[in-house]
Amino acid sequence: MTMNAIETARSRPGQTLLPATLPWAAVIAVLFILPLAFPGTAMVSTLNYLGTMAIFALSYNVLLGQTGLLSLGHATFFGLGGFIATHALLGMAEAGWAFPLPLLPLIGGLGAFVLGIFGGWLASGKGGMPFAMITLGLSELVYAAAAIFPSIYGSEEGVSMDRMELGSSFGMDYGSATDIYVIVAVWFVICAAGLKYFTTTPLGLLANAVRDNAERVEFLGFSARRVRMWTYAIAAGVAGIAGSLAAINFEIITVIELGAATSTLVLLMTYIGGTRVFFGPVLGAVVIGLMKVWLSDLTPAWMLYFGLLFIFVVMVAPGGLAGILVGAGAMIRAGRLGPQLPLLAAIGGLGLLSLAGVIMLIELGYRAGLDAALGSQIRILGLPMDAHGLNSWGLAALLALGGALSIRPLLSRLETLQHRLGLKGGDPA
Amino acid sequence: MSANAIEIRDLRKSFGPVDIIRGVNLELRAGERHALIGPNGAGKSTLFHLISGRLRPTSGKILLHGQEIQGKPPARIVHAGLSRSFQITNIFPEMTVLENLRCAVLWKLGHRYSVLRPLGRLRDVEAECTRLLEELRLTHRRTSRADSLSYPEQRALELGLAVASGADTLLLDEPMAGMSHSETAAALELIMAVTEGRSLLMVEHDMGVIFEMADRISVLVYGEVIATGTPEEIRANPAVQEAYLGTPNAEEAA
Amino acid sequence: MGLDVLSFSILNSVLYGMLLFLLASGLTLIFSMMGVLNFAHASFFMVGAYLGYELSKDIGFFPALVLAPLIVGVLGALVERYGLRRVHRFGHLGELLFTFGLAFVIEEAVQMIWGRSSQNFGVPAALDFTAFELFGTGYPAFRVFMLVVAVAVFAGLWLLLTKTRVGLIVKASLTHPEMVSMLGHNVPMVFMAVFGVGSALAGIAGVIAGPVLVTQPSMAASLGPILFVIVVVGGLGSLSGAFIASLIIGFIQTFAVAIDLSVRDVFGWLGVSEAPTFLGPVFTDAWGVSVAQLGPVIPYLLLVVMLIFRPAGLVGKRG
The missing domain is CATH 1.10.3470 (ABC transporter involved in vitamin B12 uptake, BtuC)
Structure with missing residues (x-):
């Protein structure tokens, strides 16, 4: 189906x-x-x-x-x-x-x-x-x-x-x-x-x-x-x-x-x-x-x-946010979410890490550019960071890129799994 | 009312310097099953587009029950009593089978663009759709999305959209294109059933099908009708054999 | 209007028209190859201006004129490769919305880096002199330079489109979209190249326009709709149509500023000097409308009228 x-x-x-x-x-x-x-x-x-x-x-x-x-x-x-x-x-x-x-x-x-x-x-x-x-x-x-x-x-x-x-x-x-x-x-x-x-x-x-x-x-x-x-x-x-x-x-x-x-x-x-x-x-x-x-x-x-x-x-x-919700709801009702949960959780976790990195990059960017007058010290997601510090930029880039790159193999595994569960592609039942 | 469902007089269509339809004369008698055959590029689809209003003719006349329809928009031609199917499946892919058919029956049942009542309460629409689903053997697929149907099912729905609009004159453009032998037999039976009592003009390549179902056949070659007649007459016509069938025994060869 | 104002307005109209065509040509090429009306095109123009400004501080204006468009071109190619190509499977609406979102993000990113106010992107010293005098008024050399650059770019583009195999196919696809399939397995590569070149053209326009127009974050949003007017009025997918439309818009926008005339003046000639008050305040407003105020409206009026009466555009063949 x-x-x-x-x-x-x-x-x-x-x-x-x-x-x-x-x-x-x-x-x-x-x-x-x-x-x-x-x-x-x-x-x-x-x-x-x-x-x-x-x-x-x-x-x-x-x-x-x-x-x-x-x-x-x-x-x-x-x-x-x-x-x-x-x-x-x-x-x-x-x-x-x-x-x-x-x-x-x-x-x-x-x-x-x-x-x-x-x-x-x-x-x-x-x-x-x-x-x-x-x-x-x-x-x-x-x-x-x-x-x-x-x-x-x-x-x-x-x-x-x-x-x-x-x-x-x-x-x-x-x-x-x-x-x-x-x-x-x-x-x-x-x-x-x-x-x-x-x-x-x-x-x-x-x-x-x-x-x-x-x-x-x-x-x-x-x-x-x-x-x-x-x-x-x-x-x-x-x-x-x-x-x-x-x-x-x-x-x-x-x-x-x-x-x-x-x-x-x-x-x-x-x-x-x-x-x-x-x-x-x-x-x-x-x-x-x-x-x-x-x-x-x-x-x-x-x-x-x-x-x-x-x-x-x-x-x-x-399909937008509602599309995601409806899709997830349909999977739960069909009892097909369970087998995917570990993979989805891993992807979600890495996605959050990546998102944190992107947020850091953007906030550092604003502090280095538009809001430079406010000084280079800034707290981002609870962490003290420095818009002129190499460490801060490095950490942010590492999280953003590392998260994104490590998600990719997981995504292809998820796709294989969904194929096996009959959720995607293939001929209609 | 004229005895002819469709009468085409000296119809011409050119795209720039290229003449595709070069003076076609054709009559579709009321109630007959008429096949249009011809080699690839003869202008069969173009002729259908001209009759159904998708294209405007360069010159000539098309009469539907004696009323001129050439150059009118497709919707007006449907209102005048002619509807068609397409060679390449042309349905509403993201809607269900039932919704596809509902769209097709709305005009003839007089609901048109109404917002006065929900579709679920329109008993005439429901009854007509149920009947059509039954006839098209798609009842078990009524809530399936059209793009999830199998190919023969999509072709049946394509046919259903043309039939559902209630027109008494139908143009079917290769309704069995791309089907296997067994699917073709079932499709032919379906077409014969749903077009019962209507005038039918149909493009088809399968000679076996044509000789089985057609009352008359017209042969279109390079934008002109070179012969019209019963299957036997067409089979025996030397001009047809030469221009279209190629050799006198082409049917056996094909 | 004096003869001096008239001749300078004509010069400026042609110049502005050429600048618009630098942008519209890239947009047209991208549209005819890929079927995408790129909402982010004016954003690449803006990025070109900002990069030109930033680079000319360090390496000088002329090296920046070469380097900035190259960077913008690479940026465009990357956007095609990693963005547009992915959303292609969701159809044209997906592609359209992607470029729409991209324009939004680029505007914000530019503000993040350079701030919300305009940049002091001045005319380079080497071109900061009067090229010639007409009726006692000087015409700046930089504007002449802009014209020369634009013409040189078109010459180069023409050579590319008529002398290379890929160029020939791209050119043929302007009138025969099915030609694209003749590219065989190279289609993705050519799409990327066309998107990159189109973006680079916008980048060039940005660098040479930056010192004359104001380099500010709103420059993309204010120019973008005008570009759409040009490609639609000219006829989607037609380079010659885009050229004519660019000049028309160039003239309209330049002369609207130059002509000092209002509804009041027109009625003044007819001997009516005051707005009839009994018609209400709306008519008093209309009374004061000047040509300069109407200038920004005319392109959109042209767009709407054109789409309703001649949807294929001036030269276009696609309805």
């Missing part, structure tokens, strides 16, 4: 042990527990940010994972959604309307959806490279237009708002981060459930078909362009909801939110998390989001780690 067969066997109705609603109950339970487990405004703000990015990444995966489209400008709709929501709030507050704040993302999302139909109509004539290039061009256009229209995008510092201006509703005044958490959590459940539902509909299935073989879709009577256009619009709308939530959370929206850096961020989050498992992008958003929040305090090199992690996933585990 191949991995593929294991995967598809999981989705067989009536044969799964867990009812379909159980994961959702778990999601809701986790959302309830999180703010209790991590109290405090700073922590809850971080949770709000993660929730926002998780929605954003889920929306991106409608394109990347479900329809096989590489968009280089998805942040356009995140940012535009945020601007639309912000201007809507400012306008309604000025007019004195009583509009409940939690519904504001609906406006941002609808606005982004409408713009997404237009953008999708332009971008979706072809998939692949032309699609990537048009989305790049469109997003650069919108970004460049920001400098021309300061009355919409604000000047350099963006457009700010006071989320309490719309007044109280649903028993909350929205002053505290916890109130915002409730909004983000509810919208997360709505968006995730909606997108999950979307995968089960005819259009959702056709999106997969376009990903696998766009030409054949045409010969079944469908227009691949229309499928792309609608998935693009749906992804845009959900990204607009995420952008609105970000605006509400930070009470400010800037052009950075719709720029290339944000588009890159969501691509990396989604891919690292895993595009072929529904909650993969959520995992990616949480891991990368936490790296961004916590690692940026610990080290100046966090962006570099982030990029290296991405390359690692692209080269070694294209």
